[in-house]
Amino acid sequence: MAITAATVKELRDRSGAGMMDCKKALAQTDGDVEAAVDWLRTQGLAAAQKKSSRTAAEGLVGVAVDGTKGTALEVNSETDFVAKNEQFQDFVRNATELALKHGANDVETIKDADYPGGGTLTEKLTGNIATIGENQTLRRAKTIEVSKGKVVSYVHNAAAPNLGKIGVLVALESEAGDDVLEPLGKQLAMHIAAAFPLALNADGLDQDTMEREAGIAREKAAESGKPADIVEKMVQGSMKKFAKENALLSQVFVIDNKTPIEDVVAQAGKDAGTKITLTDYVRFQLGEGIEKEESDFAAEVAAAAGV
The missing domain is CATH 1.10.8.10 (Ubiquitin-associated (UBA) domain)
Known part of the structure; x- marks a missing residue:
């Protein structure tokens, strides 16, 4: 046949x-x-x-950088224990390098990529699921790049080099050397890991998020009992504050707790004698947005027994 x-x-x-x-x-x-x-x-x-039907919300975030280009990749597993498995770590490391090579901004780009040693990335992942004994999924990838300068990476709660629970990339466009951009990038990446900005600047904030926040602010302001025009001014003030606190460039630097990130970058450029521009960033936190299934052991036993 x-x-x-x-x-x-x-x-x-x-x-x-x-x-x-x-x-x-x-x-x-x-x-x-x-x-x-x-x-x-x-x-x-x-x-x-x-x-494959089990919820995979643990795992690792990998980062890989090649000079002016960097990629972050999230690979999920069912339990935190797998993140300590050398086979899984090796897979995430190789998958991240493949994502960097292909400039991946989604995992579909690399699923059929040739995996080191033979087969495709998807086939290697399927083999890992069978041998390790847990569901694992390629969740997301993002690549950022500058024409000149450097992309700097940082991993928080590292399980191994370039692998951990929070992976950050910072893109710095500049003529400055690595001796300037590397330490600046590391500090900015640490800030991003801690402060969780929602966008690079206010214009990049998600409109659905902004509308939801505006609705909440309007309800709170209306409770004051003040006239409609005053309520609207209160809403505008709340939204301006929200944008300032959630856009990276206007956030206050966590290291000194007083200087806006935009000013930190500008000052670094003045000190280096050449302009430095923070053009983009990536922050992947393991499992964010995934709803974990709560296990009901009694129900599982009853189902297995046919009750």
């Missing part, structure tokens, strides 16, 4: 196994998909299928 691309895809979708493993399974079973699923299960290669 001929083995078609559609048959291979069907088997991949059903088993969660890699493409080459699916082709081998179909060859072993004369193209019979049902028999191929069983063959993969006996080889331990379809183990990823059941695990």
Whole structure:
């Protein structure tokens, strides 16, 4: 029986196994998909299928930099224990380097990229799920770059070099040397890790977030019982304060607790004798935005018993 691309895809979708493993399974079973699923299960290669339904909110954030270009990548696992696994760490490190090489701004860009040692990145991930025994997912990637200057990385709560729970990249456009940009970038990255800015500047703040905050501010101001025009001025004041506190360039530097980040960068440029511009940044915090499933052990036991 001929083995078609559609048959291979069907088997991949059903088993969660890699493409080459699916082709081998179909060859072993004369193209019979049902028999191929069983063959993969006996080889331990379809183990990823059941695990793929589990919530993966732990894992690692990786960062990689090559001079004027840097990438951050988040890879999730089910438990924090896996983050200490050398096989998982090696995978995240290699995947981040691949994301940097391809200039990835989403994980779809690299899923079919050639993985060191053979196969694709997705196939390696599927193999890891089967051997490590936990669901793992490529969640997000972001690459930033400058034409001249430096991209500086920082990892908070590092589990290994360039791997941790919070990964930060800072893009500094300048003619200044590494001796100036590296320490400045590290300090700015530490600030970003701690202060969690929502955008580079006020214009970049998410409009949905701003509208939600404006609604909250309006409700609070209305409770004052003041005239509508005064209420609107109070709302505008609240929104100006929100923008200042959440846009990176206007945030107060956590190291001295008084200087706006924009002024910190400007002063560094004056001291170096050449302009320095903070053009972009990335802050990935492990698992942010993922809703973790709460396990009800009693319900699980009852379900297993058919109650």
